[in-house]
Amino acid sequence: MPTPPAKGGSPRPPEPILLGMYRSIYATRQFELKCIELYRQGLIRGYLHPYIGQEAVAAGACAALNPADYIVSTHRGHGHCISKGADLKLMMAEIMGKATGYCRGHGGSMHISDKRVNNLGANGIVGAGIPIATGAGMGIKVRGTDQVVVVFFSDGASNNGVFAESLNLAGIYGLPVVYLLENNHYAVSTPIECATGCCDLAGRGPAYGIPGICVDGNDALAVYREAAAAVARARRGQGPTLIEAKTYRHGGHHVNDPGLYMDPAVLAEWKARDPLLRTRRAIDDDARSAEIEAQVDAELEAAVAFATNSPEPSVDAFLAGIEDR
Amino acid sequence: MPTPPAKGGSPRPPEPILLGMYRSIYATRQFELKCIELYRQGLIRGYLHPYIGQEAVAAGACAALNPADYIVSTHRGHGHCISKGADLKLMMAEIMGKATGYCRGHGGSMHISDKRVNNLGANGIVGAGIPIATGAGMGIKVRGTDQVVVVFFSDGASNNGVFAESLNLAGIYGLPVVYLLENNHYAVSTPIECATGCCDLAGRGPAYGIPGICVDGNDALAVYREAAAAVARARRGQGPTLIEAKTYRHGGHHVNDPGLYMDPAVLAEWKARDPLLRTRRAIDDDARSAEIEAQVDAELEAAVAFATNSPEPSVDAFLAGIEDR
Amino acid sequence: MIEMMYREALRRAIDEEMQRDPLVFLMGETIAERGGSYKVTEGLWRKYGPQRVIDTPIAEASFTGMAVGAALVGCRPVIEILFIDFAMLAMDQIVNQAAKYDFISGGQGTVPMVVRTQGGAGNGLAAQHSQSLEALFYHIPGLKVVMPSTPQDAYGLLKAAIRDEHPVVFIEHKLLYMTKGPVSEEETVIPLGRADIKRSGTDVTLVTYSHMTLKCLEAAALLESEGISVEVVDLRTLSPLDKDTVLSSARKTGRVIIVHEAVKRGGIGGDIAAMLMEEAYDDLDGPVLRIAGRNTPIPYNLNIEKACVPSVADIVEGVLRMV
Amino acid sequence: MIEMMYREALRRAIDEEMQRDPLVFLMGETIAERGGSYKVTEGLWRKYGPQRVIDTPIAEASFTGMAVGAALVGCRPVIEILFIDFAMLAMDQIVNQAAKYDFISGGQGTVPMVVRTQGGAGNGLAAQHSQSLEALFYHIPGLKVVMPSTPQDAYGLLKAAIRDEHPVVFIEHKLLYMTKGPVSEEETVIPLGRADIKRSGTDVTLVTYSHMTLKCLEAAALLESEGISVEVVDLRTLSPLDKDTVLSSARKTGRVIIVHEAVKRGGIGGDIAAMLMEEAYDDLDGPVLRIAGRNTPIPYNLNIEKACVPSVADIVEGVLRMV
Ligand SMILES: Cc1ncc(C[n+]2csc(CCOP(=O)(O)OP(=O)(O)O)c2C)c(N)n1
Numbered sequence A, B: 001m002p003t004p005p006a007k008g009g010s011p012r013p014p015e016p017i018l019l020g021m022y023r024s025i026y027a028t029r030q031f032e033l034k035c036i037e038l039y040r041q042g043l044i045r046g047y048l049h050p051y052i053g054q055e056a057v058a059a060g061a062c063a064a065l066n067p068a069d070y071i072v073s074t075h076r077g078h079g080h081c082i083s084k085g086a087d088l089k090l091m092m093a094e095i096m097g098k099a100t101g102y103c104r105g106h107g108g109s110m111h112i113s114d115k116r117v118n119n120l121g122a123n124g125i126v127g128a129g130i131p132i133a134t135g136a137g138m139g140i141k142v143r144g145t146d147q148v149v150v151v152f153f154s155d156g157a158s159n160n161g162v163f164a165e166s167l168n169l170a171g172i173y174g175l176p177v178v179y180l181l182e183n184n185h186y187a188v189s190t191p192i193e194c195a196t197g198c199c200d201l202a203g204r205g206p207a208y209g210i211p212g213i214c215v216d217g218n219d220a221l222a223v224y225r226e227a228a229a230a231v232a233r234a235r236r237g238q239g240p241t242l243i244e245a246k247t248y249r250h251g252g253h254h255v256n257d258p259g260l261y262m263d264p265a266v267l268a269e270w271k272a273r274d275p276l277l278r279t280r281r282a283i284d285d286d287a288r289s290a291e292i293e294a295q296v297d298a299e300l301e302a303a304v305a306f307a308t309n310s311p312e313p314s315v316d317a318f319l320a321g322i323e324d325r
Numbered sequence C, D: 001m002i003e004m005m006y007r008e009a010l011r012r013a014i015d016e017e018m019q020r021d022p023l024v025f026l027m028g029e030t031i032a033e034r035g036g037s038y039k040v041t042e043g044l045w046r047k048y049g050p051q052r053v054i055d056t057p058i059a060e061a062s063f064t065g066m067a068v069g070a071a072l073v074g075c076r077p078v079i080e081i082l083f084i085d086f087a088m089l090a091m092d093q094i095v096n097q098a099a100k101y102d103f104i105s106g107g108q109g110t111v112p113m114v115v116r117t118q119g120g121a122g123n124g125l126a127a128q129h130s131q132s133l134e135a136l137f138y139h140i141p142g143l144k145v146v147m148p149s150t151p152q153d154a155y156g157l158l159k160a161a162i163r164d165e166h167p168v169v170f171i172e173h174k175l176l177y178m179t180k181g182p183v184s185e186e187e188t189v190i191p192l193g194r195a196d197i198k199r200s201g202t203d204v205t206l207v208t209y210s211h212m213t214l215k216c217l218e219a220a221a222l223l224e225s226e227g228i229s230v231e232v233v234d235l236r237t238l239s240p241l242d243k244d245t246v247l248s249s250a251r252k253t254g255r256v257i258i259v260h261e262a263v264k265r266g267g268i269g270g271d272i273a274a275m276l277m278e279e280a281y282d283d284l285d286g287p288v289l290r291i292a293g294r295n296t297p298i299p300y301n302l303n304i305e306k307a308c309v310p311s312v313a314d315i316v317e318g319v320l321r322m323v
């Protein structure tokens, strides 16, 4: 049986953790608002899936990790990427398709990875990161380090077969993997209630032999607490955990989806529990939060300038390198 | 929570059902013993996976079906095939690769299907029948008939992603499908305890929103009872059920596997609960059972003669028909 | 003729077939109330209800398998796999099940299902949403592969695909959905397996299909002004392949270039080139050439993306090199 | 040289690489204590323990994905997918993940993994256990494809595959496991991408690989007695393809037949034929021919199974038709 979300407020984590989480949340929010603006201006193309409203999940989970720990992300990956410590310049350059981006302009929003901080990357195939993360856990075991992997994915992915297979595999081998199911209640426009007869997604952990826990995904402190506990277990060799974090998108599936199928009343409720505001409130020190915000704003401005001024990839150089693939 | 196997004896089903089940079990047993003999003589080739020891599952489940209901089977499919009403002549001819076989010699043991009795067939890909059965259920719904599908598969398949996906799909759409998980405790030589951290396989039903029930798979009467209940629910439009039937192979994975990895003591225990002997005991009328046995023996003898005397497929005719595929 | 978008033509085909045959039904992700990501199924959910226009969870392997099962019990499922890249999740059901059932069962049952899917580069969707993977299906006996280039062909061929007794992989192109063209007013079924000469010519034959047909036609128009007469053979159906049309065009012009967007290595161009060599060697004035996708995954950036697939200029240049 | 079975040569390669590099590990179904269905991994579980020789549940999609992840964190996983038919379950991870990571990430990470698998007809295992599906991998940029025909090649190429920085699909053949041949005593790594001339000749070139190499050699021996000198080029690695060796043999003999077991339509033979036409047209004395698998799933019955794949007689006859 999954643990229900904790009642009342979450205990305060150490101050630097709290501030770090706020930094992640604020940076993700501002970064994405800027991306949407650039998208509307035609400066970003392709698919762009905002994480707005869900930022506490990535911020809380990544706050529980060491730099050497791994994450595996999704098509909705900006928050994971930033929370794990991405350089906004390289991210923005990638999303604008520039040669200076994380992936040299090959990847775009849906494919950013960041080797320096062990972010194994986003993925355009829903669910595909789950076995990859499981394998990263196996690799850690083979190499004998004490690293941990957190893999993010959402409710839609949890109905894909690789989710079940991977939980099962991680359970047998006792792998150091935390499966972080961000239940944002939708897969594109399909509500989770229409995609499964069992909405207790955390309950699928025990069905495959691993613990399943449910947490308020809009509460960064709560996510941090559960993630830290799961990470600690994994690091001690006590195996994987499934954490379901309940959350909600503040908008449509991607930047071009108005999300008209979302019930405005429900959306308003979730917006009232905006993880950004809640975390800022938890800091309860306007000077500290303002300081973080100013830093992020400056960083973001620099990132946009860097990306804007960066060159496109060279076609000739690109073509020169491909014939051996 | 899955229902534990019923304690004590099962209530007696109607006499024709009981006799029919015994006929299925006895015919499957004799048919396979004959196949093994023919295999040793080099008259059968390829993979041959005996169902010996598990016959009560197919017999019990198929006894709960109408002729118009469908079954979907596996690589270990002789029991399903016979219990659904196969003609032993056409089966034996197929397994001997003859032109007169169910599949004209194209399929062999692993691929027999039988359109006349709505057996959609065995499958060489573990787990692949599960979504196919789910789709048959959807087809029934679209066509508006009151048919039901029973899909057989084993513990190994239940760790494959299509199992989870299919339960989930059947749950959402309320499909008339009974998922009959024959837990024979092994996938080839891998014990189920090594293949999952959660050996309560029936418990995976609720994780995907459908009921999960556990039954003694060596007790044909118990299997019949649970299958009949699940089939009745499905026929009434009350959706799918997962039934886990616990059973055991009396030998190795296939005809060439001595199964040395099986614990002889455990095997002896299961053999003591041989479904054939138990069902014969349930009939408790030596004349009736002997009559059935004599009928089957004669049928089998005729089947072997038929298959032996049947021609091989013609190479020329075969090649003439293929270039348009 | 009525002017229609490619996606409207597809929708009309599905609509007419659903109307005609209550055993036709649809499954896919967000194809119901939302009408599909490319709006092909728009309005059908309202018209035919949730029993026949069915949203699925993200479970390509299993809902494809469901189509196999539904086909086996007498229905005619039409499923949508949103990107052909995602069909990789369903390969077991397509390759090992759908394609083989009729054969394995000794003819006891066919699998009349259609997998509608979509491929190609051109929108900055990067390496996992831009592939051209038709060659993977073309190689599998038991599968038919259809790739229409015009609204009329999309319409008539989808109807034929739905009526076919065998599994059909029906591959649309993301850059075609919004293209317009005339579609016949009266109901029309275009038989599978017949190529269409989209432009007659005498000097060079371009054998092509799907979106590249448009580029070949553009190239042919440009070449005409240079006095070169180009024939454009649109295969429409890759499998079964209309060898006769390809061979007779090749015999007429003596010069053939196969143009496809898919990666050259292992693409279907090689197969057609080899077939031409085997069957029309003496009628050829020189080697059959291939103009095809570069040997790389498709990148996100639009400039380098563009460089990965054949352009009109590449085709013009190829023809000029040949004559 | 030591006389060894193909499967023993594979085992020796894995053993030496596991010994050399603690980051090499194995995953697959019943490969550990049981040693694998074809006995390739026999004894390795005992030697290297359950941490490095790992049995998996029947979950091809996810354990293949696990190999991708393990490779990304620095290991060198070697997985076994027992039949290439079952690789259809893992196509997303092979095609969309393993093959693309290096590219998508802009070079931030390679995926040094080996998928060992096995194909081909010949044991009455029917349509889902007998396919030759190499063409599906050959078409995907980012994948290497290796198909050795001899114990020595199996040994040396598997070692190279394990050391390669990129994903390698290493395809064995069920009829080769028990074949014997000399294997060098000293450690030998055979670089990927180099074909091997298994027999020199001057009249006709047979381009082939895997089990068909043995049939081509048999045919060549028979033809010699008729005074025809046949060169047998064993590709060994399909991708990267050793064009140079193929081209120079073609230029030498002027007559080429490509022989493979896979279905002709969309098989790699077409690609090689087209390449030869594009690059060596003037050196050819006539069309490049293909002798390949029939256009059908493989049936169970042994007689008709045999009729589906090229025989020595087919090859002999093809050569005789050509000279
Ligand atoms: C295998 C696969 N099927 C379908 C898609 C198309 N698609 C992209 S995002 C998405 C919804 C994913 O839902 P969920 O897993 O809940 O993630 P969320 O968008 O909520 O973050 C779909 C269906 C895909 N990318 N991959």
Ligand SMILES: Cc1ncc(C[n+]2csc(CCOP(=O)(O)OP(=O)(O)O)c2C)c(N)n1
Binding pocket: B074, B075, B076, B124, B125, B126, B127, B153, B154, B155, B156, B157, B158, B184, B186, B187, B188, B253, D029, D058, D060, D082, D086, D089
């Ligand atoms: C997808 C796939 N993987 C592997 C195999 C090889 N294989 C054949 S039977 C079998 C074991 C199946 O175990 P289980 O599902 O428990 O069925 P049982 O043999 O016990 O009836 C395996 C691994 C296969 N046929 N298909």
Ligand SMILES: [Mg+2]
Binding pocket: A154, A155, A156, A182, A183, A184, A185, A186, A187, A188
């Ligand atoms: Mg979601």
Ligand SMILES: [Mg+2]
Binding pocket: B154, B155, B156, B182, B183, B184, B185, B186, B187, B188
């Ligand atoms: Mg089993």
